[in-house]
Amino acid sequence: xxxxxxxxxxxxxxxxxxxxxxxxxxxxxxxxxxxxxxxxxxxxxxxxxxxxxxxxxxxxxxxxxxxxxxxxxxxxxxxxxxxxxxxxxxxxxxxxxxxxxxxxxxxxxxxxxxxxxxxxxxxxxxxxxxxxxxxxxxxxxxxxxxxxxxxxxxxxxxxxxxxxxxxxxxxxxxxxxxxxxxxxxx
Amino acid sequence: xxxxxxxxxxxxxxxxxxxxxxxxxxxxxxxxxxxxxxxxxxxxxxxxxxxxxxxxxxxxxxxxxxxxxxxxxxxxxxxxxxxxxxxxxxxxxxxxxxxxxxxxxxxxxxxxxxxxxxxxxxxxxxxxxxxxxxxxxxxxxxxxxxxxxxxxxxxxxxxxxxxxxxxxxxxxxxxxxxxxxxxxxx
Numbered sequence: 187x188x189x190x191x192x193x194x195x196x197x198x199x200x201x202x203x204x205x206x207x208x209x210x211x212x213x214x215x216x217x218x219x220x221x222x223x224x225x226x227x228x229x230x231x232x233x234x235x236x237x238x239x240x241x242x243x244x245x246x247x248x249x250x251x252x253x254x255x256x257x258x259x260x261x262x263x264x265x266x267x268x269x270x271x272x273x274x275x276x277x278x279x280x281x282x283x284x285x286x287x288x289x290x291x292x293x294x295x296x297x298x299x300x301x302x303x304x305x306x307x308x309x310x311x312x313x314x315x316x317x318x319x320x321x322x323x324x325x326x327x328x329x330x331x332x333x334x335x336x337x338x339x340x341x342x343x344x345x346x347x348x349x350x351x352x353x354x355x356x357x358x359x360x361x362x363x364x365x366x367x368x369x370x371x372x
Numbered sequence: 373x374x375x376x377x378x379x380x381x382x383x384x385x386x387x388x389x390x391x392x393x394x395x396x397x398x399x400x401x402x403x404x405x406x407x408x409x410x411x412x413x414x415x416x417x418x419x420x421x422x423x424x425x426x427x428x429x430x431x432x433x434x435x436x437x438x439x440x441x442x443x444x445x446x447x448x449x450x451x452x453x454x455x456x457x458x459x460x461x462x463x464x465x466x467x468x469x470x471x472x473x474x475x476x477x478x479x480x481x482x483x484x485x486x487x488x489x490x491x492x493x494x495x496x497x498x499x500x501x502x503x504x505x506x507x508x509x510x511x512x513x514x515x516x517x518x519x520x521x522x523x524x525x526x527x528x529x530x531x532x533x534x535x536x537x538x539x540x541x542x543x544x545x546x547x548x549x550x551x552x553x554x555x556x557x558x
Contacts, residue, residue, distance in 0.1 A: 235423035255438040271493035307457035
């Protein structure tokens with residue numbers, strides 16, 4: 187069986203990759219929240235691995251070392267899982283804007299995926315952090331759908347305030363999005 | 373936004389990686405089946421990307437080239453998604469054995485994950501191909517659970533025959549596992 191890489195801290199490396207840096211803080215906080223949900227046996231929700239196209243790998247110290255690979259366009263969202271028998275699916279993004287979230291920050295196929303999950307009776311939503319305001323919003327796909335019909339290029343902060351929910355943060359659960367689902371979508 | 377790799381065929385490369393070769397045929401057939409399910413708007417089920425730890429990446433032709441990375445131990449199964457409002461989760465493996473499927477072929481955390489999904493009211497199962505017999509079986513986690521209680525190191529072919537279901541294959545849907553779910557688990 188394949189020997190896996192252990193104990194190498196990839197986080198700093200990931201941080202050094204310019205464009206991928208943006209969402210790391212949010213990603214970490216969601217990962218902590220998901221680990222918390224798993225620990226208290228509330229839900230099974232994971233971040234999917236980043237899709238990577240491997241071009242070249244060599245045999246190296248009893249394992250495989252990948253020496254050429256590229257990031258691939260994700261075909262779905264970053265997070266999915268199971269909560270109270272329901273399928274949960276979401277994408278999480280940050281913006282530095284004070285007034286709106288640009289939809290160009292999400293890939294079209296990710297939006298399509300969210301819409302399909304909603305259509306197929308799963309629970310799908312967006313988590314958006316307005317970093318400079320330190321506010322994190324939950325926006326259900328049904329609300330995203332209405333906005334997309336109007337051909338908008340961005341989601342105004344006010345739209346989040348009126349149609350979404352502010353997500354509360356605690357030390358043990360920095361992004362407690364399941365609370366919103368409990369209150370409004372189950 | 374990050375420029376993604378397109379048009380490079382990674383499949384052959386993947387094939388050349390010795391140990392990962394094993395499951396490729398089965399993986400391809402499941403991917404074809406999942407694409408078929410999506411095309412006919414039956415279900416939204418995807419293979420998760422292979423988890424990879426990135427150590428070093430460089431800026432290269434308007435994108436990032438990963439020049440050092442390693443395979444990571446997967447913490448969950450390879451496939452999950454949504455079908456008729458239910459959360460679906462499974463692992464797929466092949467064996468060359470004519471008589472039994474060695475449980476050492478699945479990581480412990482993958483088995484734990486299947487058990488948890490079952491406990492949390494999702495639909496979880498194993499797909500196992502006996503390559504030399506050209507037979508593919510569906511084994512629901514509830515049946516895997518009973519067997520694990522007996523501390524078995526492998527699942528005998530007969531156990532699949534008695535407690536699982538033979539999965540039928542058609543040209544458009546090589547591994548039609550949802551048919552089993554429709555008939556027995558919904």
